[in-house]
Amino acid sequence: MKISVLTIFPGMFDIIRNYGVIKKAIEKKLVEIDILNLRDYTTDKHKVTDKPSYGGENGMVMLAEPFYRFYDEYILSKNHKPYVVLPSPQGEVFNNDLAFELAKKEELVFFCGRYEGIDERVRKIVDKEVSIGDYVLTGGEIPTMVIIETLLRFLPGVIGSKTSVENDSFYNGLLDYSHYTKPQNFRGMQVPEILLSGDHERIRIFRKKDSLLKTILKRPDLFIKKELDEEEKKILVE
Ligand code: 6GU
Structure with a gap:
């Protein structure tokens, strides 16, 4: 370009x-x-x-x-x-x-x-x-x-991985999920257990739920415009 x-x-x-x-x-x-x-x-x-x-x-x-x-x-x-x-x-x-x-x-x-x-x-x-x-x-x-x-950021090769662009806030009409790095215990605040589990599918669902809840709380205007897919609906009623 x-x-x-x-x-x-x-x-x-x-x-x-x-x-x-x-x-x-x-x-x-x-x-x-x-x-x-x-x-x-x-x-x-x-x-x-x-x-x-x-x-x-x-x-x-x-x-x-x-x-x-x-x-x-x-x-x-x-x-x-x-x-x-x-x-x-x-x-x-x-x-x-x-x-x-x-x-x-x-x-x-x-x-x-x-x-x-x-x-x-x-x-x-x-x-x-x-x-x-x-x-x-x-x-x-x-x-x-x-x-x-x-x-x-949308041009192929500009951002390290395609998934980081896709997971970013707004890409799918939702805010980004929470991120954590070392240490596991920072001044008494813990990293959610599930992120340490190595269970990629459960981590994916956990992050999806985090994105959904963050969007509802911080940007309700975005949330009401979002068309939820079946998985997202299921995550929210659980
Ligand atoms: Cl694109 N230009 C100027 N001058 N002011 C702005 C703007 C642009 N967008 C919001 N405010």
Whole structure:
């Protein structure tokens, strides 16, 4: 997969490129992440990317021209059509399902906006507007990093084992089960006996029940949306 990001603050992306799982994914060539400076697509000698809003009193708005120039020079030159994402509080609310859909694309492009917003006409060359939640951030860079990190976990080979992605919170509409490591007795708190038993089937059922109960207690909104299978129903009535 290829990801290109258009931003006036390329340095912000060092955070995701240089650490942990994403750094490894880049090294393994599972993903190529290109961070492009929007200023390189400006047309004036001062490399201006924003101007005051028409109508007044509303601060600065990002110019449409640099985004369109990038679109003409980069996106239209490809024989496949990259999928353009505009992170914005007006977008579809991001979740694991949307991340899974985005992870199937051959190439993603993120347009990072700043200030009060982006010229409305940029939306014409955007495939999907995505919000990371009902609150407002000052720019699209952090949301872009959130979206990239989430979707990369779905690419084969990025996370050590497929089962750890599948067991994660939300993958099956439930929160993750509880985890324990050494020591067995930590300040008087014990690891549940069953996890030490070596009985994989009983451990699987125990964890499933833990996931179900955690979801009911902590995220009842998720639980009421979940369609329980026969095994899950049986675990809950036991
Ligand atoms: Cl994607 N962008 C900005 N600027 N603020 C947000 C957001 C995105 N999602 C939630 N708030």
